Amino acid sequence: MRGDRVRLVVSLALLVAAVVAMLLPGGKPMKGLAKLFSRIKFGLDLSGGVRLEYRVEIDKSAENPSAVVDDVWTVLRNRLDSAGYTEAVVRKSFREDKSFIVVEIPEATDTAAAEKLVGSTGLLWFGQAIDERDYNPLDKSDDINLALREGGQWYQDKDGKKWYLIKKEINNRKDLVLVGPRIAQAIPEIDRKGVANYVVSFTLDREFVEVFKNITKELYVPEQLLNNPTQAQIAARKRLAIVLDDKVQFVGYVVSPIEDGRGQIRGNFTFEQARELAAILRSGALPARLEKVSAILISPLLGKDVLEQSLRAGIIGAIAVMVYMILFYGIMGIVAVIGIFYALAVIFGYLSGTGTILTLPGIAGIIFTIGTLVDGNIIIYERIKEEIRTGKTTKAAIEVAFSKSFWTLFDANLTTIIAALFLYYFGTGTIKGFAVTTIVGIFAAMFMNLVFSKVILDAVSDLIRVRKTGGAQR
Template sequence: MQKEPSIAAVAAIIIAILLLGYFAAEPIAKSINLGLDLRGGLRVVLEAQETEGKAVTEDTINKALGILRTRVDSLGVKETTLYPQGDNRVVIEIAGEDDPEAAVDILKNVAQLEFQDETGKVWVTGENLKNAEARMDRSGTGNAEVLLEFDKTGARLFADATLANVGKPLLIVIDDEVISAPNVNEPINDGSAVISGHFTAEEANNLAVQLRSGALPVSFSVMEKRSVGPTLGADSLDKSLKAGIIGLIAVLLFMLGYYRLPGLIADLSLVIYLVLVLGVMSILGAVLTLPGIAGLALSIGMAVDANVVTYERIKEELRFGKTLGAAIEAGFKRAFWAIFDSNLTTLIAAGVLMYFGTGPIKGFAVTLSIGIIASVFLVLTFTRYMLILFSNITKNPKLYGVEGGAADANN
């Protein structure tokens, strides 16, 4: 490759990288999801309560998680994380919600629906419910109501219940609380019913979501509740960004001052690295937390370390008297397994944390894993390609960090 084409290629690449960093920064910052500790919100630990004949098992917790996720999706609660903790607990983390306490109350309610007569006999339950929809009361009161639709078995049971209770009240009970007790005027055979009780539109919709998603297999009590205000979250994010920027500038200056041209390449690769890691996190919908920022900082250090190992090997080869091109090839060959082994062991540890960890620990592991893969990819592709381009522009050993090396600058 000739000198002039190499200069043009290097100039074009540098400009492209700087433009990439400039134009990608704002879209990535807007699209990446911030965790509870950075955005503010509520973290609640719920503990399943054992009752007679209903032991809490792993299957019970998994079913509860499935129902809770259905409720989250139906309610449209933003940035909610659900995961099990231990054998009998569920953690709910809600970030960016205007009223997270109300959201948690809606999510944790059992929502066990029963139709009872005056004697307390249960005729139909929510297990036979096919659908539940909120609508405005057609009588013009301005209240909302919930329209119920039963499956075939439920329609038959409800018909039997209304037939046996003509002229009597039929109690609609949710979680042992009587919502309404309408009088039955005639048997209802179409498999539908209406729950009315002076609901607002939002209350009716929340109740419909709970009933539609099904009753939780067990009841839950709040064991821990921790709230992070949006101001505190913003302060944590601001301090983290300032610390990260200062640290990054220090690394960039050190690499440029100590390794010179290879240091410039390392600085450029870090720009690509940050865009790549944060872009992948944004695409995957990963949540960035304070531990995640720590994982990002650690992976940046490992990315720099991979460049340092490679450059030191190249400097050794130059001191042995090899030409620059031969030193680059030999340096990468010698550095490869050291880089691969160190990053692989860290990736395995991150994988273990990702599999067994929850919440912040998992966020740390995800960020670290993405960073490790990106750093190895860049050092083996971009760094190598740029070193070859620069070697066609100048072969002066001093520009590669070797003072008084034996390599011939003109080779």
């Protein structure tokens, strides 16, 4: 009995979590039951998106231009996957002896935001900010001459409100230059200091930790110096600047040397901005310059009629399976139908909570899950019928059936999960989408088969009737 209570509590908790994930704010405006699916993001084939085309400007000195295009494709693919756009399409195109990269991002409605993610060169470097202006210093000869004397250059901040005079050589030391370091990890986080909405926490590759530590030691400003008005000008010349794609992302004081290569970029980011910046940092700099050819919004690739027909066919098929289960297995068939809706709720809850993009191949993965779930039910139900025919009570038959079916179902589903993991690891775009919904669906099906359905079957065991000799349940 205690085990049944645990299974019931876990099943209800998972269902509640799925429903809460579907009802969280931030989804598309929908009414009625459709609101449960408002947070699910649809792929390019279902909802349209943004199409970007870039010409790859390859340096004439490059020995293998095609390899450069391949590297550009890899970086962009990694960026999009890291930012959660796993269903985005990235493809190479060649015409008139020129190389192009075409990017199609589903559900994107802002071409400027998409361009910012894709078109960024991703070149990160650290410098020393020694002065700042609230106007464009490139229009004033005094400020231009100041940059020449100091050996620095004026850069605008990401918001376009300020300009900073920044030197790449920290305190004019040639050994303290850090341009284009590899980022081992970059993740968006809530700003615990409450200064901004989100920050991007990063960790440098081990190779660059030592030079970054020496830079922060050189720019370290003691607290007493910061609080001393007479020393304010000296302190202002020892600020650390983080620059990405020639835009200043952060300028601030180093209040203690950083010895582990970890830091944060603050820019009053929203979560989406922080996530996309983290994706750019993780994927690294582009190996070639991209020149935008076009950026347009596109409508769904699937016509409305085709989509409606596909969904109608899927629904009719699911209903046919449910009717068959009820007619052939009676009360156990009803339990299977309840389980199908339970598994679907878990799957859609996952899609809503994680922001995973759903495409037509993803829907195919969900339909495949329904088949797997029903197969598992049939294995268990046939075992229950066999045990009852040997003279066992219904409850005893249920216990034996689940015990003997566990490893059969576990092994069968594990092989499918392994195959789907390979698809996810080696695949891209829509292949990843199919793999994700398949993996989540298999886990949901296993949980429903081995946990949720047992709770329900135990509760309705007195209603289960089985013929003593072959044939279906009455």
